[in-house]
Amino acid sequence: MSGIRAFFEKSQAKGKSQHSAQRITPETLKQLFPIRNLSDEILQTFATENHVETLQAGSTLFNVNQQATCAMYLLRGTVTLADHNGKSYEISAGSAQAKFPICSGIKHTATATAKTEIDLLRVSLKIMLTPSRQDHGKLSIPDELHSNRLLSLFVEHFENNDHEIEIPSLPEVAINLRKAIQRDVNIDEAVKIIQLDPAISAKLIEVANCPLYLTTVPAKNCKDAVVRIGLNATRNLVTAISMKQIFKSKSPLIKNHLEDLWKQSLYLSGLCHVLASHSLQQNPENALLAGLVCDIGVIPFLSFTANLPPEYHNDAEILEAMPIIKGPVGAVVLKEWDFAEEFIDVAKSSSDWFQNSGDTLTVTDIVVLSRLHALIGKKATADLPAITAIPAAAKLKNFSLSPENTLAILHDAKTKIHEALSIFSS
The missing domain is CATH 2.60.120.10 (Jelly Rolls)
Structure with missing residues (x-):
């Protein structure tokens, strides 16, 4: 007892x-x-x-x-x-x-x-x-989904091939910039790497001038943008800007799912940036990138599905499987991309309302709060806790959350998020 x-x-x-x-x-x-x-x-x-x-x-x-x-x-x-x-x-x-x-x-x-x-x-x-029935670190099939043939096929492939999956590749400029910043390069060297990709360089300037950043003097060139944003934030933003090309497929069915995932990830990343900016407890650019990559584990699963004969899957099975696979597979993808442990934890735990790694607000907490924000008013019949009830909300120091305050934050941030999303999605 x-x-x-x-x-x-x-x-x-x-x-x-x-x-x-x-x-x-x-x-x-x-x-x-x-x-x-x-x-x-x-x-x-x-x-x-x-x-x-x-x-x-x-x-x-x-x-x-x-x-x-x-x-x-x-x-x-x-x-x-x-x-x-x-x-x-x-x-x-x-x-x-x-x-x-x-x-x-x-x-x-x-x-x-x-x-x-x-x-x-x-x-x-x-x-x-108390651990959830779906262990975030292991890919297993819940009892109620044992009849999902597509999920069974993917889990068998994932577990029997030592987690070998088709990992999407980041653009070369994003990889090179991340490696360079790990070597403590200066701003001029970082700018040279970014300018090798004119499209990403132009997008970075556009992001630096968007309403997410409070400034009266616009960034006119790539160096201005990097100086304004900072090296580490630039690294994350370059990764975020270049991620859209990963959400592509030749299969019409899979393409639709990837487009929906991209839109959801964009909106979530905008919320993460706004909440991090309000809380002053997490770097907003870290939060933005976390919102974009939190469900990245779905992409290898959809790529696997696209390579199967049509009779091996249907839309209902895909929708059932995605919440199960995204955490463990997302962790594998982000490890392959050499992301920091805090982002890997985002992939594993950000769909768990009651995840709690300590008393300090983490980037995973920001994503969890943003997920709940994003669902308010959109899934009236969903099993959702009150925003004030989850552990992440208790860690906020500079403002508190309630249903009314949540809606006020979303309303105030609507213009910022809309303009930021138009930059990332174009």
Whole structure:
């Protein structure tokens, strides 16, 4: 039992009702993320004890900026959450957001009050470290997708050939610039490398003059652009600018998927840049590149699919398989491209809402937050947590996130993102 108690813990709360605690069922636990990933044995054992806590209407669950001591799940009733600006929203039991903890970070990003009488489940924050059913470092097939023949073929090829896949090649100028900057070249030498590709040089100047950068004096040449942006940021931007040519295929079906992936990656990269600029905790150009490469693992899979006879795949199987393969395969691609470990972690973990590598905001956190931002209002029926509930949100120091604040940031950034995307996509 000690092992189980390490995950699940009882807590006393101010305002607790006199009602007797109710038992929670394994069926209820299997609806909660990421608790559902624990074994049936652990869930069954936990369900034999009284762990549901009833709180009266008006009870305060936690206050904004207060250190978190546990994660909480809402099982009955409605809770109001308000950020430090007083903007509030509600989460009701039975909703998609209630399947996730209403708090799970190192500190609370909102004040939570019981609007009605509620039932609450408190668990240790260690539950957030529970591995997902899909191990980010290994390519395996979930039970529910064993009938997906295309996924089975790709996994067999990937695992039996020692992760040998068709890796897309970066343009020579991007490779040479990355290698040169690792040797600590100066700006003049870097500019000479970039100018070997006039198209990329012109794009770099265009990006340096776009609304993402606050400046009154336009960059007139490649050197001006590199000086303004900085060597390391230039390296990442050159890689980003040159990536569009990777998203190409002669197969009409695969071409459509690659075009959709490119558009999604562009939008996500713009959000990453804006969020990094707001937070002042991560380099915006690192964040922009991370947004572009986070799903790069899909490309070798689509290339593999394009080489198969048409009868070996269909659109539904492709869509089912992409979320499974993109993390492990993306890590292989970025290692081959000699990307830093922080970008490899982006490929592995940025689709996991509850990934958490420590108290410091990472570029993976930025991508996770941007993914959630991008889905707000677009997937009303999706299983998405509240923006304030995920660990990444609790690491922001210079501003807080709420549904209203999120939409305000997106609105303010709309022009910047639109103009930046037009540069990268043309």
